[in-house]
Amino acid sequence: MPELSPFNIINRIKSTGRSRFIEKLMPDDSIKSISQAQEILLEKTSNKPSHIPRITSLGSHFAYNVPEDRPEYKPLITSPNAIRDLQLSKDKDFFDITCGNKIYHDSKIFPYSMSYSGFQFGQFAGQLGDGRVLNLFDLPDNKGRFQTLQLKGSGKSPFSRFADGKAVLRSSIREFVVSEFLHNINVPCARVLQLTLLPGTKALRNGLEPCAVLCRFAPSWIRIGNFDTYRSRPDTKSLVSLSKFCIDEVFQNGKTFATTKHDINTFSKDWFPDGNDEKVKENSSQENKEPLRIDTPLSKYDLLFRHIVNLNAICVAYWQAYGFVNGVLNTDNTSIMGLSLDFGPFGFMDTFDPGYTPNHDDINGMYALGNQPTAIWFNLTQLAHSMALLIGSGQNGIIDIKELNEEQEKQLVIRANKLIGLCANEYKYRFTITYADLMARRLGIELNIRDKNVSDPTVVYEDDETKQTIQSRAERAKLFCSTIVEPLLNILKLTKVDYTQFFVNLQNFDKNDIPDQMSIEEDIQKDENYISCFITAKQRHEYIEGKGKSKINSGEMRLLNETFKEIQEWTTEYRLWLTSGPSPIEISKRYNPLFIPHNWILEEVINDITVNQRDALVDDTTPLDLSLLKKLTLMCSNPFDSTQWEPQLCADASKRWLTYTGYEKTLGRLNTQSTCSS
Numbered sequence: 001m002p003e004l005s006p007f008n009i010i011n012r013i014k015s016t017g018r019s020r021f022i023e024k025l026m027p028d029d030s031i032k033s034i035s036q037a038q039e040i041l042l043e044k045t046s047n048k049p050s051h052i053p054r055i056t057s058l059g060s061h062f063a064y065n066v067p068e069d070r071p072e073y074k075p076l077i078t079s080p081n082a083i084r085d086l087q088l089s090k091d092k093d094f095f096d097i098t099c100g101n102k103i104y105h106d107s108k109i110f111p112y113s114m115s116y117s118g119f120q121f122g123q124f125a126g127q128l129g130d131g132r133v134l135n136l137f138d139l140p141d142n143k144g145r146f147q148t149l150q151l152k153g154s155g156k157s158p159f160s161r162f163a164d165g166k167a168v169l170r171s172s173i174r175e176f177v178v179s180e181f182l183h184n185i186n187v188p189c190a191r192v193l194q195l196t197l198l199p200g201t202k203a204l205r206n207g208l209e210p211c212a213v214l215c216r217f218a219p220s221w222i223r224i225g226n227f228d229t230y231r232s233r234p235d236t237k238s239l240v241s242l243s244k245f246c247i248d249e250v251f252q253n254g255k256t257f258a259t260t261k262h263d264i265n266t267f268s269k270d271w272f273p274d275g276n277d278e279k280v281k282e283n284s285s286q287e288n289k290e291p292l293r294i295d296t297p298l299s300k301y302d303l304l305f306r307h308i309v310n311l312n313a314i315c316v317a318y319w320q321a322y323g324f325v326n327g328v329l330n331t332d333n334t335s336i337m338g339l340s341l342d343f344g345p346f347g348f349m350d351t352f353d354p355g356y357t358p359n360h361d362d363i364n365g366m367y368a369l370g371n372q373p374t375a376i377w378f379n380l381t382q383l384a385h386s387m388a389l390l391i392g393s394g395q396n397g398i399i400d401i402k403e404l405n406e407e408q409e410k411q412l413v414i415r416a417n418k419l420i421g422l423c424a425n426e427y428k429y430r431f432t433i434t435y436a437d438l439m440a441r442r443l444g445i446e447l448n449i450r451d452k453n454v455s456d457p458t459v460v461y462e463d464d465e466t467k468q469t470i471q472s473r474a475e476r477a478k479l480f481c482s483t484i485v486e487p488l489l490n491i492l493k494l495t496k497v498d499y500t501q502f503f504v505n506l507q508n509f510d511k512n513d514i515p516d517q518m519s520i521e522e523d524i525q526k527d528e529n530y531i532s533c534f535i536t537a538k539q540r541h542e543y544i545e546g547k548g549k550s551k552i553n554s555g556e557m558r559l560l561n562e563t564f565k566e567i568q569e570w571t572t573e574y575r576l577w578l579t580s581g582p583s584p585i586e587i588s589k590r591y592n593p594l595f596i597p598h599n600w601i602l603e604e605v606i607n608d609i610t611v612n613q614r615d616a617l618v619d620d621t622t623p624l625d626l627s628l629l630k631k632l633t634l635m636c637s638n639p640f641d642s643t644q645w646e647p648q649l650c651a652d653a654s655k656r657w658l659t660y661t662g663y664e665k666t667l668g669r670l671n672t673q674s675t676c677s678s
């Protein structure tokens with residue numbers, strides 16, 4: 001794509017900006033119009049009505065709001081890719097608008113905070129909403145797609161409840177870095193544009209901490225929680241208007257939805273049945289023992305739900321393949337576009353462990369790595385319940401929930417349950433083939449089970465997913481997972497090598513360099529480099545040392561022996577999957593980031609600013625040294641290409657960050673946790 005010249009942000013808003021949410025979902029609330037909002041909220045009073053917590057009135061999707069005044073603003077870092085994609089120039093207007101020091105508004109655009117609710121750790125939590133977030137306006141990006149720009153940490157809103165509307169610098173740096181990284185390894189993600197320090201503004205978290213404002217953007221910030229509201233306060237009108245908005249504006253009139261070619265009834269079958277029953281089962285709906293099929297055409301609401309299910313299946317498959325754990329997968333953190341968002345106590349696992357959760361407070365591991373696909377499915381079933389009236393009605397007209405008679409309600413429940421059952425099977429299918437495809441690519445294997453356009457995860461239904469193609473893809477994915485992925489993960493769980501580095505190391509081996517007929521006894525020395533992908537230097541050393549000595553029969557040695565046998569068997573299988581086509585690295589290099597922004601790296605960068613340079617944060621005369629943060633951002637913006645990392649900038653740091661070994665040596669702990677306070 002050719003580079004387009006950047007524009008002043010205000011000129012861009014004036015020429016191409018919109019506020020889709022306001023245009024389509026005008027509030028039915030205490031402040032009804034933009035002109036009223038301007039009159040009331042732009043007045044210089046310290047106690048603005050939009051900063052006082054309240055339950056918004058029935059039918060309100062949002063409330064107009066303005067940023068709180070802060071004593072000072074200090075721009076820290078801009079995402080180089082984001083500013084390019086939004087075609088913005090880095091001038092004074094840009095810095096002022098992206099921190100809330102200046103508000104853009106006109107007759108159609110005014111900042112607002114969204115109303116949403118949420119199921120948190122399985123329980124309904126009532127009205128939540130943007131408690132410290134302001135939506136500014138929508139701008140088309142370089143692909144012509146509207147993006148909603150938001151400020152996080154800009155002050156209180158009607159949804160702040162008991163909290164202060166602030167975001168601390170620590171958590172804002174974490175969000176900035178992880179969003180940049182996830183986006184650049186192609187994980188569907190909300191994006192960041194600008195991080196601004198607020199000197200003189202502090203918040204009480206882990207002690208008094210410095211605050212910041214993050215400007216971020218996404219094609220839509222609507223979460224499953226937005227729909228939860230209209231279940232808890234039954235409101236058919238709002239449910240319909242929000243769903244219509246999603247179809248028309250978020251999903252561009254449903255142009256990427258499944259068509260009649262992609263028959264939902266193909267998912268009457270569970271293509272990945274659990275347990276040992278390899279025979280694909282014909283399911284029946286639990287409620288009525290009727291066959292799990294829908295014989296009437298799907299409505300636009302059915303297609304909306306189906307699309308949201310598929311997008312989320314794809315997103316969670318990416319998380320699993322890269323070992324990313326969100327930490328708090330509540331419905332208010334689950335995007336209808338399947339975007340990764342809300343980065344609290346997230347983490348990437350250092351070593352493979354399905355039980356890993358970075359969230360210190362999640363003592364039961366509800367949102368641990370291995371539970372993420374189920375947690376997202378739980379959230380999708382909450383969405384289905386909220387949309388039951390719509391997905392139960394099919395092509396029939398929508399009857400207000402308060403007017404349904406008993407028979408209508410019964411039929412509605414039957415149909416909604418069928419759609420949920422079909423979508424459950426499709427979710428499993430979409431998740432598994434996406435995950436298998438990604439894992440294969442990470443190992444340099446082309447499975448041909450997804451379409452060409454995998455670099456755009458929003459394209460779900462690219463070809464005709466006939467029963468035949470689905471069946472053959474499911475079989476291939478199943479075989480690949482059982483012969484390659486599962487045995488490999490078992491090995492990595494035991495040997496605890498760096499999960500990310502494993503793929504980077506292995507991709508350097510061409511098919512011909514991978515030992516054939518390995519004999520571990522000899523190859524532990526002969527094929528040292530290859531075996532070192534799977535085991536740590538310590539394990540290798542122990543094996544060589546222990547062999548022939550008294551330790552030979554120790555439990556530890558026997559375990560190592562077993563593991564070596566598993567590596568041998570796995571290697572034999574792996575060679576079979578590698579084709580004679582392109583070398584593995586040609587396939588894998590766009591899928592294996594050379595490094596991961598682990599929590600311990602983030603901690604180092606954050607401490608460098610908030611602890612080592614504490615005084616410079618408040619004193620304008622002392623310059624802040626942001627080189628570590630810049631280095632980390634460069635690495636996150638170019639995760640596959642180390643030539644872009646400016647070798648002279650903090651060279652030691654990037655060397656250290658490439659493997660966890662140095663960290664492990666000093667601290668002796670991996671897969672660490674943090675708390676939610678942000």
Ligand SMILES: Nc1ncnc2c1ncn2[C@@H]1O[C@H](COP(=O)(O)OP(=O)(O)OP(=O)(O)O)[C@@H](O)[C@H]1O
Nearest residue numbers: 128129130131132133160163164165166342343344
């Ligand atoms: N300091 C705060 N002030 C006001 N509201 C807050 C604050 N921290 C959290 N909240 C609100 O509590 C709820 C749950 O918080 P959570 O941490 O999941 O979201 P968040 O990080 O603030 O926002 P987002 O999901 O948009 O990134 C949200 O409604 C959020 O707006």
